[in-house]
Amino acid sequence: MKNISYKLTFLLTTAVVVLVSIFPFLWFVSTSFKREIEISSIPPIFIPSFNMQFYQSTISNYDIFLYIKNSLLVAGCTTIITIFISSLAGYALACLKLKGKRLIMGIILASSMFPQISIAGPIWRILDFFGWLNCYQGLILPYVTLTLPLGIWILASFFDKLPKEIEEAAMIDGCSHIQVLLKIIAPLSLPGIFTASILVFIYAWNEFFFALLVMTEEKYRTLPVGIALFQGQYTMPWGEIAAASTIATIPLVILVMFFQKQIVSGLSAGAVKE
Amino acid sequence: MKGSVLIKKEKTFAFFLLLPAFLFLAIFSIYPILYSFFLSFFKLSLWKNISVGAFVGFANYTALLRDKIALHSFLITFAFVIITTFFEILFGIVIALVMHNTFKWRGFIRAAILIPWAIPTVVSSQMWRFIFNDQYGFANFLLFGAHTDSYKAWLANPTLAFFSIAAADIWKSSSFAALIILAGLQIIPEDLYEAAKIDGASRWYQFIKITLPLLKPTILVALLFRTIDAFRVFDLVFVMTQGGPGDATNVLQFYGYKKIFAEGFVGYGSTISVIIFLIIFCLSLLYIRMLGKTLMEKRL
Numbered sequence: 001m002k003n004i005s006y007k008l009t010f011l012l013t014t015a016v017v018v019l020v021s022i023f024p025f026l027w028f029v030s031t032s033f034k035r036e037i038e039i040s041s042i043p044p045i046f047i048p049s050f051n052m053q054f055y056q057s058t059i060s061n062y063d064i065f066l067y068i069k070n071s072l073l074v075a076g077c078t079t080i081i082t083i084f085i086s087s088l089a090g091y092a093l094a095c096l097k098l099k100g101k102r103l104i105m106g107i108i109l110a111s112s113m114f115p116q117i118s119i120a121g122p123i124w125r126i127l128d129f130f131g132w133l134n135c136y137q138g139l140i141l142p143y144v145t146l147t148l149p150l151g152i153w154i155l156a157s158f159f160d161k162l163p164k165e166i167e168e169a170a171m172i173d174g175c176s177h178i179q180v181l182l183k184i185i186a187p188l189s190l191p192g193i194f195t196a197s198i199l200v201f202i203y204a205w206n207e208f209f210f211a212l213l214v215m216t217e218e219k220y221r222t223l224p225v226g227i228a229l230f231q232g233q234y235t236m237p238w239g240e241i242a243a244a245s246t247i248a249t250i251p252l253v254i255l256v257m258f259f260q261k262q263i264v265s266g267l268s269a270g271a272v273k274e
Numbered sequence: 275m276k277g278s279v280l281i282k283k284e285k286t287f288a289f290f291l292l293l294p295a296f297l298f299l300a301i302f303s304i305y306p307i308l309y310s311f312f313l314s315f316f317k318l319s320l321w322k323n324i325s326v327g328a329f330v331g332f333a334n335y336t337a338l339l340r341d342k343i344a345l346h347s348f349l350i351t352f353a354f355v356i357i358t359t360f361f362e363i364l365f366g367i368v369i370a371l372v373m374h375n376t377f378k379w380r381g382f383i384r385a386a387i388l389i390p391w392a393i394p395t396v397v398s399s400q401m402w403r404f405i406f407n408d409q410y411g412f413a414n415f416l417l418f419g420a421h422t423d424s425y426k427a428w429l430a431n432p433t434l435a436f437f438s439i440a441a442a443d444i445w446k447s448s449s450f451a452a453l454i455i456l457a458g459l460q461i462i463p464e465d466l467y468e469a470a471k472i473d474g475a476s477r478w479y480q481f482i483k484i485t486l487p488l489l490k491p492t493i494l495v496a497l498l499f500r501t502i503d504a505f506r507v508f509d510l511v512f513v514m515t516q517g518g519p520g521d522a523t524n525v526l527q528f529y530g531y532k533k534i535f536a537e538g539f540v541g542y543g544s545t546i547s548v549i550i551f552l553i554i555f556c557l558s559l560l561y562i563r564m565l566g567k568t569l570m571e572k573r574l
Contacts, residue, residue: 014372014383025389041410089295107299114551115527116527117546118551121310121543123306208396224395245397260381
């Protein structure tokens with residue numbers, strides 16, 4: 001009897017958690033497929049008429065494809081550069097003899113906690129000095145910096161779990177550190193590199209604060225900036241915002257569906273003592 | 275002899291591997307922080323270079339103490355941090371238990387729970403702004419049905435706007451707290467529960483006596499990440515209220531942004547950003563002290 005009531009409570013809690021997690025977003029997706037009149041209807045309409053009008057309008061009236069292109073370019077380049085640099089640093093921190101490792105890890109972790117506003121003004125000045133405001137590199141360089149702690153942390157903890165014997169055996173066979181890194185560590189670490197890539201990509205794809213400051217020209221806006229600054233002529237263009245939001249979120253939903261295991265393990269890397 | 279040469283070579287190699295990461299952090303993270311400290315002693319606008327006459331000493335700091343908007347901003351930011359982290363940890367524990375114990379549909383349930391975390395903050399901000407719409411928002415319908423005359427203008431009322439933003443933040447970030455806590459749940463040895471079961475302990479008793487105490491360090495880690503992130507809240511405020519109505523949701527990071535980039539008071543804005551930095555710095559030290567070595571001892 002007691003067991004049944006426990007199971008029931010558990011099922012109910014699970015159902016509520018899942019519903020609350022996905023309903024608001026499904027509601028927005030449903031909105032994107034409505035007609036203008038369905039959006040403001042009371043009581044609300046749950047199943048839309050699957051009208052594509054708002055998607056057409058985001059394409060023709062707002063430059064959604066341009067935003068997607070900018071976001072893909074910035075997030076893609078950030079991911080590649082960050083993963084490359086973090087692999088090098090992660091290997092040094094996890095596998096090599098080095099003094100002050102904990103201090104270095106501490107500094108890296110601390111820099112991920114800096115409030116954006118405390119570095120934004122000076123970064124703006126640096127970018128302005130080099131003429132990189134409204135340039136892709138103007139956003140990619142700060143993003144690499146912001147995502148490095150995440151990348152290094154995940155990769156260092158992944159490299160650390162690899163069996164040391166393989167490395168040692170390779171060193172005895174006369175491999176240099178570079179060879180060990182490229183031929184042994186890198187192939188073994190592909191799952192870890194993949195996990196870190198997903199998380200870095202999601203971060204860069206979603207980032208808003210620096211994108212807002214650096215990409216002030218319409219031509220260079222990323223998706224989050226575009227979505228935040230959507231303006232209608234008289235009223236809020238909710239249908240178009242919902243359509244653009246759905247487009248911006250679909251790639252993430254796909255990543256989460258297929259790679260939830262990697263995401264869960266990546267985010268908890270270093271959070272617990274095993 | 276040969277050994278020490280090898281170790282020296284290894285150290286040089288490690289140095290070169292760390293160099294690119296270090297350069298990025300130095301140029302775009304550490305130098306900017308120091309430069310913000312420096313700028314906070316000047317009175318200057320965004321588009322001018324620093325001149326000697328602009329040096330004002332601690333004038334920006336004393337002005338900050340007398341700035342009523344700034345004081346209010348501190349208070350609501352603290353309130354926001356306390357409320358959101360409390361609920362995020364609470365719901366985080368519940369969600370983590372769900373994720374830990376589901377066996378059927380595991381993949382689907384986990385993916386569903388991850389959606390709030392994965393969604394861009396800007397998208398979730400627009401989504402909640404729509405849900406809190408005064409005329410046809412879903413929040414109004416949920417509470418008042420079709421009685422449109424009792425509908426509330428959530429984002430136009432100072433108190434309601436504050437809680438609306440807190441609710442949106444709790445929705446988005448509870449699953450992140452859950453992910454961290456889940457990692458802690460997974461390392462609790464199963465035989466502890468077996469032993470408790472043999473002793474006839476109820477599930478609730480097991481949770482209070484085994485799960486919670488063993489989860490404490492992980493909960494602290496989650497608390498650390500969530501507190502710091504809540505202090506940096508920006509996107510939600512920018513999209514949902516622009517700091518309004520009045521200054522009801524004018525959180526610190528948004529106030530700093532407004533001063534530096536919208537109004538161009540770089541010196542004064544930097545002062546605000548220095549204060550935010552110091553608060554977060556002290557908080558992190560406090561947490562790391564409480565955590566002791568658990569955070570890093572594992573691998574290094």
